[in-house]
Amino acid sequence: MRPNSSPNHAPLLKHGDAIYNEEEGALRMYLRGRPVVLYAPSDMATNYDITKVATAPQSKLKLDWVYGYRGRDCRSNLYLLPTGEMVYFVAAVVVLYNVEEQNQRHYLGHTDDVKCLAVHPNKLLVATGQTAGHDGRDSKPHIRVWNSVSLATICIIGMGELQRSISCLSFSKTDSGTLLCAVDEANDHNISVWDWQKGDRGQKVTETKCSVDTVVSAEFHPLDRGCIVTCGKGHISFWTLDNGGALYKRMGVFANREKPKYVTCLAFTHTGDVLSGDSNGNIIVWTRGTNTIARMISHVHEGPIFSLCVVKDGSIISGGGKDGMIKQMDSNLQSTGYETQIAEHLGGVRTLAEGRGSQLLVGSTRNCILAGGFGLGFSPVVLGHTEELWALAPHPLLPQFVTAAWDSIIQLWDATARAVVWSKDIGEKAQSATFSPDGCTIVIGCINGKWLLMDSESREVFAAHTDGNEPIQVASFSPNGEMLALGSRDNNIYVYQVSDNPRKFNRLGRCTSEKRRRKTTSTLISILGHSSFITHLDWSADSQYLRSNSGDYEVLYWNAGVCRQITQSSTMRDTEWATHNCTLAFTTIGIWPEGADGTDVNASVRSHDRRLLATADDFGKVKLYSFPATQPKSLCHVYGGHSSHVTGVCFLKDDTRLISTGGKDTAVLQWKII
Template sequence: MSFTSITHTCQYNEEDGSIRMYLRGRPVVLHGPSDQDTLDPAKVAPPPQNKLKLEWVYGYRGKDCRNNLYLLPTGEVVYFVAAVVVLFNVDEQCQRHYTGHTDDVKCITVHPNKLVIASGQCAGHDRVDARPHIRVWNSVSLATLAVIGAGHIEQAVACLTFSRADGGSLLACVDDGPDHIITVWEWQRPDKGHCLAETKCSVDTVVAAEFHPLDRNQIVTCGKGHIAFWTLDASNVLYKRMGIFESRDKPKYVTCLGFNHTGDVISGDSNGNLIVWGRGTNTVAKFVRGVHSGSVFSVCARKDGAVVTGGGKDGRVVLFDSDLNPTATETVIEGHYGGVRVIAEGRGSQLYIGTTKNCILQGDVELGFSPAVLGHVDEVWALAAHPSLPQFVSAGWDSLLQLWDGLSHSTVWSKDIEERAQCSAWSSDGSVIAVGCLSGKWLVFSPESRQLLAQHVDGTEPIQTIEYSPDNKLVAIGSRDNFIYIYQVDDECTRYSRLGKCLGHSSFITHVDWSQDSQYLRSNSGDYELLYWNATTCRQVPSASAMRDVQWASNNCPITFTTVGVWPESADGTDINSCARSHDSRLVATGDDFGKVKLFAYPVTQPKSLCHQYGGHSSHVTRVRFLADDTRLLSAGGNDTALMQWLLD
C-alpha cells in the first residue's frame, strides 16, 4: 500500500518494516524498530491533545522601524516584533499579544481614545491574508475591529496615523511602494473601510506621517530630502505644500516629527538640527542647530509642554522647555543598547526609549535608564534549553550570547562573544554552554562566570550543530564542510581532545542525535541523508537496519522513522529547519521556512499526520526546543530576531 502525492511519496515495506520516503525525488529509506506494528500509510494520525499558547515574546523591532512604542492607559507599553504586537506591563511583568497579522508588522499607531490600535504589515507567506494590510483592533479585548487596504497597499504599510482633532474617525496610511501612496480611510465604515482620498506622496522614502493634533484636515509627512504639509479639502482631495528650507540647511533626511503645545510642527533631521514650522505654514519659524551629532530620530512633546529629543548616533536624550530652549538636562544611553530610535512618554517624568539595537529602556532624563526589553539585532540561529532548569541560551549573527530565565522572562546575562553564532548546546549536566560559530570556531563558556573555558577551530565553514553525549564524555560538532568532528571531554567540560572526524556525508551536516548509551550518532545532511556512526571510532555504521532498535536521547534529526509525518506533502527537504522531541517522548515540535511552529503527537510514523500549527514568527523558524520539564516550548525566528515562548496546555 502506498500514499502518493506530488513530490512526497511514501511506501511501506511490510517485510523489513521500512518506509521509503521521497524528498525532491530522492529516496530515503527509514527502518522502524523491530517491534513496530504494521503501518498503513494511507491512515491519518490525529493531532496531539496538547496545544500551544503564546506566553512570552522576547525582543523588539527598533533596528529599522520608527514610531512604534506607546504607553497605554492600562499601564502597558505597546510595540511589535516579528508578526506579533506585544502589550507589556513592565511593572507587573506580564504580556498580552495581538496575533492577527500573518507577517512582519512594520508600524503601529494609537487612536486618540487610547483604546484602539492600528497596525500595518508587509506581504506575507500565506496564500490567505498574504497581501499587505492594516488591522484596527481593541487593545483591551484584542478583538479585530477592521481589516483595511488589502489589494490597495503595495509591498508594506510604512506609516499610519489616526486623525486627532475629530476624535479619530480617519486613518491615514503611507505605503512602501515606489510612489509611497498616501491614502485616507474612514476606517469605521462597515464596507471594510472607505478610502476617502488617495494620491502619490513622494518618489523618495517616507519615514513618518502624522495628523495635526488640532486640525482634522492637516497631515504632515517627512522623509528623504523633504517635509510635506497636506490639506484634505471639502471634496476629499489631498493638496501638498513642500516645506521650504534655506538651501544650506536642507537635510538629506527629515527623520522625525512632533507637535508643540501651540500646534507648531517640530521636525528633526539627519544633520542633528530641530526646525519649528509655524502652524498652518510651510516655512521655518525657528531653527535649533546641532542638537545631536548625527540624526535626530525622535521628538517627544510631553504633556507639560517640554520637548525631549533622542539621537540615533550619539545616544543622547536632551530635554528642552516648551519654546525649545535647552534646559541643560540630558543623559546618554549606554552604547551597547544602541542609539535612540523612539521616545515615548510614560507616567509623570518617566520615558520609554526604543533603541536601534532592539532594546526598550525605561527611566527619566535626570535619573537615567535601565532595560525593560532586551533582544537580538541580527539573525538568531542558536537556541538551547538547560537540561534541568527553566533557563535557555540564544545566540545569533549579532555575536550576542544571552542567558534567559523562562519563568521570570528576563535576561540573566548578555555577552558579546565577538563571533557570529550559528548553534549552541548545554553539556548534559548544565555546567557549560558550547557555541558553534560561522567562522568554524566553537567556544565553551561557563554559565556562572561567563568566562571562555575553551575554544577550537574545525575547518573554515560554519558549525551547524553541536551536541554533548548523554554521559558528557563526548561532543559532536557538525560542520557545513560535510564532516562531524568528535571530541573527548575532560576536566568537567573544560578540556577537549579530538578523537577524529566522521567522513561519509556528501552535503553539509544539518542535525545530529546521540544514542542514550552515548555509543552512536545519527545525522542528517543537506541532501536528505540519514547516516549512523560509531562515536568512539568515528566510523560509519553501514547497515542502517542494524540500528533500528537503538534508543535515541533526542530527535533533533527530522529525517527519521519516528518523524516521517512531520514532512508536508509538498516538502522539498529544506523546509523544516528544526525538530525537537519532548523529554517525555509524547510530542514533537518543528520550525519551518514559512514562519510556522507545528506540534505533533510522537512518534510521527504515519506519513499523513495532523498537527497544530502556530504563526507569530515572520521569518524562517531556525530552532525549536522544549524546556527541561516540557511545560514550555521555545522558538527562534531567524531574520525576525524574536524568541517566542509557548505554554503547553
Template sequence: MSNVKHGTRDMQLNDADGSVRIYLRGRPIVLYIPTPAIDTYDLHKVNTPPQSKLKLDWVYGYRGRDCRSNLHLLPTGEIVYFVAAVVVLYNMEEHSQRHYLGHTDDVKCIAIHPNKLVVATGQVAGTDRREGMPHIRIWNAVSLTTLTVIGSGEFDGSICCLSFSKADGGNYLCAIDETSDHNISIWDWQKGERGTKVTETKCSVDTVVCADWHPLERNQIVSCGKGHVSFWSLDNGGMLYKRMGVFESREKPRYVTCVAFNQNGDVLTGDSNGNIIVWARGTNTIARLVKNLHEGSIFSICVLKNGNIVTGGGKDGRILYFDSSLEPTGEGAQIEDHFGGIRTLSEGRGSQLLIGTTRNCILVGDIEMGFCPAMLGHTEEVWGLAAHPTLPQFATAGHDRLLQMWDSLSHSVVWSKDIGEQAQSVCFSPDGNVMVVGCVSGKWLVIDSESREFYTHHSDGSEPLQVASFSPDGALLAIGSRDNHIYIYQVNEDAKKYSRVGRCMGHSSFITHLDWSTDSQYLRSNSGDYELLYWNPGVCRQIPQSSSLRDVDWSTHSCVISYETIGIWPEGADGTDVNNCARSGDRKLIATGDDFGKVKLFSYPASQPKSISHSYGGHSSHVTNVTFLQDDTRLVSTGGGDTSVLQWVVN
C-alpha cells in the first residue's frame, strides 16, 4: 500500500484489488480503478488543467426584488444593472452584453458619476470573510478597468446605497451600510490609492433605502427610509449635519421610499401611502402634498430631461406621468401582473423608459408602444437545469414555480411557464420532446417541451425530488428523492405515460446525483452522506460488488463522488463543498459548481488527487447546477440564492 496525504484525508491505493480509498469528513470511500488504468495509476501524478477555458457570454437575470435605482442608460447606448456578483452592460440595439467581474459577492447598489463614464458598485458582506468583505469598486464603463477599490475592511455591513456628488462635478461619493446604525460615510474617492474617507456618522437606527446628493446645492444630501427623511449638510471642515424632515400635523408615512429632485431644486419624496411630498429647496418642511397617486408604495420617481415627472407603483404596477409642477398629464400605463411591481424607473433613449420590477424583470418601452421585457429572470432559488439533447436550448426551474426554456444562441426566453409548484429538478427525454420536472412537494410533472402542455403528474413521497433522469434508451425514468429513495418508472407512449417499477432502497441519506450507463442497464447514485451505490434499475436492486462495475461506460457524469472525480475535491474539502459536476459530450472536460460561487473546469477524467482547474467567479451564492449544452460550445451554470443563470463560451 502506498499513500499520500491529501489535505485532511489520507488517500490510499490498494494494488491488490485495484482500488483507491478517499476520505470525506473522515468517511472512507472505496473507488475502483477501471481495468485499463490500474497498472499505470500513480497517486503523485498531477492532472494538468485543460487547454479549453470559459468566457462569460451572457447573464440571464436582474436583481430587482430588493434593490433600487439600479438601472441606468449610459452614453454608450448600454443599460447597466447587476445580478449576483456581475455588473451587466447590455446594448439592446445590438443585443450584446459586456460584464464587469471585479466583485466577489452579491452587488447590492450602483451609482453613475455625473460624467456618465465612471461607475461605483457596492457589494454585500460575503460568506467568505477573506474574499467577501463589503467594499466599493469604482470602474470605467468603457474599458471596464477598476479605477479604485475603497472601504475594504472599513465597512461592517453590506453597502446598500451609493451616490456621487453632482453640483461639484462628482468629487465625492456617499455610501450607506446595513449595520444597525446605517452609517453614512463620505469619500473623496480620487484622493490617494484607495480613496480617503472624509467623514462618517450614524444615519438612522431604522432602515435606510436611498441617499442622493442634491444636483444644484453643493454638499447637500437627502436620505430616506423607514419613517424618516433626513437632510444632510457637509461643512467645509468635513462634518456632516442632519436635519430631520418635519411632517408637522400630517400623518407620517411608514416608509419614505424614494427621493428625486425637480428642476427648481425642490426635493420630491414618494412614500408607502402612495403620496408625493414636495420639500422646498433648502428647507426641511413640506411645501406641498400630492395624495393617493398610487395604491400602495411609490418605489420610484423619475424626473425626465424635459422636467416632466414619472412615478412607478410597487403594488399597483402603474406608471403615471406629470408635468413639472406635478399636474397629471392624463397619460399612464399598467404593467402586467406577472412582471411584478415597479421597483425602479429610469429615462431611456428618446421617449423610452427603463423599468426594473420586483419580479426581477427589465422592461423597456413607452406609452405609445407599450412595454416589453428586455430581460426576464427567476425570482427565487434556481436548482433545476437541463440541456436540450439536440437543440442549443436549455431549461431552468426554480422555487418561484417558473419553468423557463432559453435559447443559448439568441440569448432569449423561448417560453416561461408558471407550473404552480416549487421546482427542484428538471430533465429532458432522450429525443427532447418531453420534460420531467421534480418538485419540492414530492410531485413530478410531465410537460411537452414545445407546446408546454401538461401530460400527467405523479407523486413520490413528500420530500423534494432532487434529480430526475431518463435512461439513454428512453425506456426508464429514475427520480432521486430527499427521502433517500430512487423511484423507477417504465416510460410508455412517447414518454406521456408512466408506470412505477419500484424504488431503489439502500441509501442512508438523501439522493443528490444519478447517472445511467450507456446501455441503460445500470444506475449509479450519490447521497448526502457521500455514498456511491450501484443499481440494477429494472428490478430496483442494489449491486453490492461495485468492483464488477469498474469498466461500465456511463452515459452522463453528474456523480461528484466517483473514480473520475477524485480531483474535483479541494484539499481539506468537506463533502458539501462541490455541489455538482457535468462532463462534456466529447469527454475531454468536466465542470463543477461549488459552495463558494465558483465554476471550475478540469480535464476529464480528474482522477488524480492533485488536479488543476481553471476557476471562474460571477455567481455569489452556491452554484446549484452546471451543464454543457448539446454541442459542448457552451456551458450553463445556475446560482441558487442569487437567482442568476450564467452562460459561458467554451474556448
C-alpha cells in the first residue's frame, strides 16, 4: 500500500507543501495559505510522480541586446571609449554600444540598479556603482572596477561598508588613476576615497560626511593632486586630501551673489578653473585653488544646466535640463553662436560627452541617447521608456514586439534590426497590449479602464472603448481572431466579438462573479467568478474557452461565447491551450518555489515549439524551464540584468529570441536562445 493511503481514503502523495491525490488526479498546492487545486491531464494523471525532479532545459539564454538608458535621474553616465563604443547603463546592465558597427557588449557583474559610472584616465578601465539589491551578500551596495575590453572584473570595493547606493564616482587624474572617490547616498552622503589597486577589495584611504543634502557630482581635479570638488543641493565644496589621508573641506563662497537651490554639474577648464552649472541656468567660474567666484555668466539656459563639457579645443558645451538647448562657448565663455535644441519629446539634456571627431553624445532626461553636432543636428541612437513598463506583446508573424508604459508611449521594436520601428504618444498610461492574430491591430489596455485599438502600420488609433475604471491588466485575442478578452483589475473579464469589419468590436458580455441568495437566510453570497483582480488569461486552441488567474490565486474556466463559468474544473483537464500565460496551471507547478507567497512570479510564457517555459519574477530575474513544468521540484536557468520586478516575457514567433521587460527599471532586454 502507498504511504498516506488506506482502504477508505484516496492515496495522497506529498512533496513539500504540495499534495497529489492519485484517485482524482489532482494536485493541491498552497500560496499564502490558500489552497490551489490543479488537475493533471488524463494521459499524465495515472503515472504522475510528485517526487520526481524535472531537469533544466538544454537551451540557455544569452543577452543579445539592451534597449533603454537611465537618464531620468542619473548623471555623468555616458562616455565614448577608444574602442569606438559608448558606455552607459540601464537597470543592472552596463552597455558598451558601437553605433557604427551596430554591436553591443554587456557587463553583467552587478546585481541591482547601476547608479553611476567613471572611466579611468587610461580609458581602458571602468568603475560602476550600484544600489542595495534584493538578497544575499552580493546585493549590498558596492563598486566594481572592470576592464572594458575583456569585461573581466578587477576588484569589488565597499561590499558591506557602503550603506545605501553609490551616486558619484571619480578616478584621480594626477597620479595615473590610483585613487577612486565615491559618494554614498546615506543620510550624511558620505564621501570616501579608495586605493582601489590594493588587493581584490581595495583599501579605504579615508571617509567622512560630505553633506546632509543631496550630492549630485564628485570629481577629482585634473591638475591639482589630492583635490576633489563636490556639489549638489545648495552647495559646492572643495576638498583637499592630505598626505596623512585626511579630507578637509572648504565650502564655496557665493558672497553677495544669489545662492542657487542646486549646483547641478561640474567641469574643469584646460587651465584648471572649476566650472559649475546651477538650477538658475548660470555658469560660475571658480578660480583654481580657491573657493571663490571669479565670474558668473547668468541665465545661459532657461532652467537648470544639467551638464557642462569642456572639449579638446577648450570650448565649453552646456546642456539645459529643461529647455533642451545645447550651446557652445569659447574658452573665455563667450558665445560662439552655435546652439541647437533637441526634440521636445526626447526630453532635456541630462549629460554631454565628446564623441568621435567633432561629434557630441547627449543623454536625455527621457532616457534617450542622441549623437550629432551643431551643423547636422542630433538624432536618437537609443530610445527607451521613462515610467513603469508593463505592456509587452510579440508580433504574431514578424520578429517584432511592442512595449507600452505609464509614460503613455507605445513603441514597436524590430528584434532583427535591433531598433525602434516607430514610437507614438497615445496620451494614456498603458498597462497591457496584444496583437490580433493577423498582426494588423494592436489593443492597448490603459490604467483607467480605457482600451485603444490601433492600426499597427499606420499607427492610427481608430477606436477607444471603456470597461470599468480600473486598469485593463491583460488583453488577448482568441486564436481565430474572432473574439477579444480583457481582464480588468475590477475582477471582471470583458469579452468582445470582432465583426466582419475588423475595426468594429461588439461586447458579448463579461465573465463576472454571480450573486445568489441563500435559501435559508436570504443573504447575498458570491458563489461564482473571481473575487480579486484578473492577472492572466489563456484561450483554448479552438477559441471556445478561457482560463484565468486572479490576485487571490484562483484558476477559473469560462465558456467564452456566453461568458459563463465552467464550475467543474476537472472537465477542463484535457483542454488544449493556445498559450500558457497563466502562472497558475498544472503545466506551471514547477515555477513556484516552496513557500512562495503568490506575488513572486509576474508572468510566464511557453515557446511556440512547446519545449520551453520562461518566467518573469519580482526579484529582477528571468528563468527558463523545460515545458511543461509539472513537477513541484523543477530545475531552471536563472538570468539577471533587470534590477526591479520583471513585468513581462515573450518568445518571438520563431522562438530564436526571448524579450523581457523591467517595471521600474524601464529596460527591455532581448535574449538569444542558444
